[in-house]
Structures are given as C-alpha cells and as structure tokens.
Amino acid sequence: MRPKLTIGSRGSKLALTQTNQMADMIRAALPGVEVDITIISTRGDRILDRPLSEIGGKGLFTEELEAALRDGSIDLAVHSLKDLPTDDPEGLCIAASPKRVTPNDALVCTKYASLKDLPAGATVGTSSLRRKAQLLALNPDLKIVDIRGNIGTRMGKVLETGELDAVILACAGLERVGLADVITETIAPELMLPAAAQGVLGIQTRADDAELREALKTIHDTDTYTEALAERTLLAGLGGGCQVPIGALARIDGDTIYLEACVCSLDGKTTLRTKLSGAVDTAQALGEQAAQDLLSQGADAIVAEIY
Numbered sequence: 349m350r351p352k353l354t355i356g357s358r359g360s361k362l363a364l365t366q367t368n369q370m371a372d373m374i375r376a377a378l379p380g381v382e383v384d385i386t387i388i389s390t391r392g393d394r395i396l397d398r399p400l401s402e403i404g405g406k407g408l409f410t411e412e413l414e415a416a417l418r419d420g421s422i423d424l425a426v427h428s429l430k431d432l433p434t435d436d437p438e439g440l441c442i443a444a445s446p447k448r449v450t451p452n453d454a455l456v457c458t459k460y461a462s463l464k465d466l467p468a469g470a471t472v473g474t475s476s477l478r479r480k481a482q483l484l485a486l487n488p489d490l491k492i493v494d495i496r497g498n499i500g501t502r503m504g505k506v507l508e509t510g511e512l513d514a515v516i517l518a519c520a521g522l523e524r525v526g527l528a529d530v531i532t533e534t535i536a537p538e539l540m541l542p543a544a545a546q547g548v549l550g551i552q553t554r555a556d557d558a559e560l561r562e563a564l565k566t567i568h569d570t571d572t573y574t575e576a577l578a579e580r581t582l583l584a585g586l587g588g589g590c591q592v593p594i595g596a597l598a599r600i601d602g603d604t605i606y607l608e609a610c611v612c613s614l615d616g617k618t619t620l621r622t623k624l625s626g627a628v629d630t631a632q633a634l635g636e637q638a639a640q641d642l643l644s645q646g647a648d649a650i651v652a653e654i655y
Contacts, residue, residue, distance in 0.1 A: 349563055352382040356413045356422035359387040360498050362521050366549055367426045369524070370567075373446060377566040386422055388412050414440055417554055424560065428520075429550035429576055430543040434584035436555075443553040443561040444568035445576060450519040451547035451597055453479060453540050455533040456506055457514035462533045463540070466490060466514060473505055473515040477614060477654070481593035482540045483516070484616025499525060516540075520547035541595025541610050544579035548572055571600045578607050578631040578638075585639025586611065586647055592654050596638075598631070605631050609638050611647040614654075620645040 353374065357367035364385070371383045390412045413425040414437050429445065436442065455463050466472065468489035474480055480492045493512060495502050499521055505511040507530065516535075522528050551567075553560050578598040588594045588611075596609040606625045612618065622641040626634045639647075 349378055349381055349559060351380070352384065353378075353423045353560070354384045354386055354421070356386050356388045356416050356425040358390055358409060358413070362499055362525055363426075365525050366428070370426045370446070370549065370551060373567045374564075378563055386416070388416055388422075414552070417552065423553065423557070424564075425552045427550045427552060429545035429548040429580075432545075432550055432552075434580045439555055440552055441555045441561070442550045443557075444551045444564040445548055445572050446551075446567050447569040448547045448572040448575065449523055450534065451542045452519050452537065453535045453542055453546075454517050454519045454522055454531040455514055455535055456503055456517060456522075456530055457532045458506060459513055460532075463535055470513040471511075473502060473512045476516070476543070478543055478593045478595055478612070479516045479540065481612035481614055481616050482595065482610075482619075485612055485619050486539060486616075488616060499527065503527075503530060518542070518546055537595075537597050537608060541597055541608060544583040544594065544596040545576040548576045550576075574598075574605065574628060574631045575600060578605060578635040579609075581632050581635025582607070582609050582638045582642075585636055586642060586651055588651050588654075592651055594651075598634075600628055603628055605634060607631075607634050607638050609642060611642050611650050613650050618646075618650065620647055620650070 355367055355371055357363050367385055375383050390409045409431045410427055416422045417425055417440055460466055469491055471491045471493050472483060473493045473495035475494055475496050483490055502515050506515050519534055522531055551564055575598040579596040582596050583594060586594055593612040598605055598607045604625055605628045608623045610619055610621045620642050622638050624634055624638050
C-alpha cells in the first residue's frame with residue numbers, strides 16, 4: 349500500500365465527522381499509512397436558496413468529489429450512500445461500506461412528544477419530498493416548510509428561534525455528530541420509511557485501484573452492503589433518485605432479509621406499499637421484485653410527477 353491516502357469530503361460538520369471516522373478506521377486497518385482529508389465544495393452545498401427538488405439532477409452532493417477521484421487529486425471519497433445515484437459512475441465504484449447506524453428518520457420538537465401529536469397547522473421543516481409526502485399522508489393539515497442548511501441551522505429553527513414547531517432529520521446524522529439527545533422521537537418505519545441506504549456510508553474509489561479496494565475490505569460490513577443493495581435496487585427499478593418520494597428499508601435477521609418500501613404522491617393522498625422477504629443471498633432479486641410490485645400498483649405515474 350502506498351504511504352499516503354487522500355480522502356475527499358464535503359465541508360459540513362456532518363460530512364467531516366463521517367470522513368474523520370472513516371479516516372480513523374483506515375489508519376487502524378493500515379498502520380503506517382498517512383491519511384489526509386481534502387474539503388471539496390459540491391453544487392448541493394453551494395445552492396442553499398432553493399429546494400433540492402428545484403435544483404434538479406443527480407449527484408448534487410457528489411459530482412465534484414467524483415471529478416477529483418478521476419483526476420487523481422484524491423484517492424477516495426466518503427459519501428452518505430443515499431446521496432449517490434444507483435449506477436456507479438464510469439471508472440468509479442463503492443469499495444466499502446462500514447456498519448450501518450440507525451436508518452430511521454427523527455423528529456426534533458420541543459412542544460410535542462411524537463409525530464402523531466402534531467396538531468393541524470403545525471409547521472414542520474424538511475427539504476425532502478419523501479418526508480413531506482409521508483408527513484402529509486399521516487396528517488394532511490400539517491404545514492410543511494422547506495428548509496436547507498446544515499444540521500445546526502435546521503435544528504436551530506426549532507430549538508433556538510422557535511420559527512418551526514418541528515423538523516425531521518436523519519437519526520444517523522444526529523448520532524454521528526453527537527446530538528442524539530435532541531431526538532424527540534425515532535420515527536417508526538410504519539409511519540415514515542427512510543430513504544434507500546439512509547444510515548449507510550459509501551467509500552468510493554477508482555475502479556482500477558485494486559490495491560486500495562482490497563485494503564478497504566477490512567472495514568467493510570457485508571450485512572450493511574446487502575441491505576443497501578436491496579434498497580438501492582428497488583430505487584433503480586422505480587427510476588427514482590434521492591428527491592423522489594420513495595421510502596425503503598431492508599433488515600437482515602439471521603438468514604432472512606426483509607424489505608419494506610413505499611411510493612407516495614407529493615400531496616400524500618396516495619401511498620403504495622410493499623413488504624417482502626427472502627434469503628439474504630437474494631437481496632438484489634428482492635429489490636427488483638419490490639419495484640415490480642409497486643409499479644404494478646401504479647408507482648410509475650407517481651414517479652412521473654417529479655419529472
């Protein structure tokens with residue numbers, strides 16, 4: 349292994365925390381290898397005055413990192429896997445995913461104890477169409493407010509200014525930056541299914557970097573990868589990206605993998621669901637089957653609303 353590795357990361361507190369955690373794991377796995385971090389700004393980070401759904405396109409938080417991988421200025425990049433398109437970009441691949449953390453969404457609120465307690469007219473902040481659709485499915489009288497910015501900015505609208513009654517964030521992000529104690533409710537998947545691969549990190553490398561790919565196997569978690577494979581295969585089968593109201597969660601229990609997924613209309617009035625299980629080694633086929641099940645229920649028309 350070469351003596352030095354450079355990791356590319358977005359500049360947010362969460363991204364840097366995740367990247368530093370991965371850097372520590374790599375240093376432990378490869379004693380003597382120097383690991384540096386380079387901050388790279390992405391289009392999704394720079395455009396904060398519009399909802400993500402209006403910016404459009406895939407790779408909002410990944411394209412610049414991938415360009416740096418291709419030109420050799422970095423050796424690997426750490427992504428939240430839910431932000432990555434389901435197809436590997438040419439010449440790049442996901443070499444490893446460490447063990448998944450909590451995949452659920454989180455309610456952050458000071459006035460009410462749970463999602464079900466939010467009254468008509470309560471203001472809830474989120475930048476996710478998936479979350480918005482599922483919130484409206486639960487309570488069509490909520491007022492959904494689009495918010496952008498880092499975790500601190502979004503939480504501050506509830507905890508500091510009181511501008512909003514609640515915000516919905518990923519448990520994973522709050523846990524990784526040491527803010528799990530602000531979670532009012534870990535939202536059950538029966539109420540809100542997370543994004544495909546939420547809580548999973550993907551370490552991206554050049555596909556031809558065989559030495560590094562082999563070295564990263566020591567921090568790879570097979571169950572995490574398999575769960576993400578089922579969820580992302582479903583997403584690919586529906587033709588959806590991270591801004592389509594599709595929820596998916598796979599969990600492995602022994603030799604069985606369970607996959608639950610939903611597609612919601614933007615107004616929350618229509619929710620299509622499927623729940624399947626199979627042998628762990630059929631994860632990809634299970635994702636394909638779940639996508640076909642939802643398509644047979646009319647999911648293609650809902651996905652088309654976004655495009």
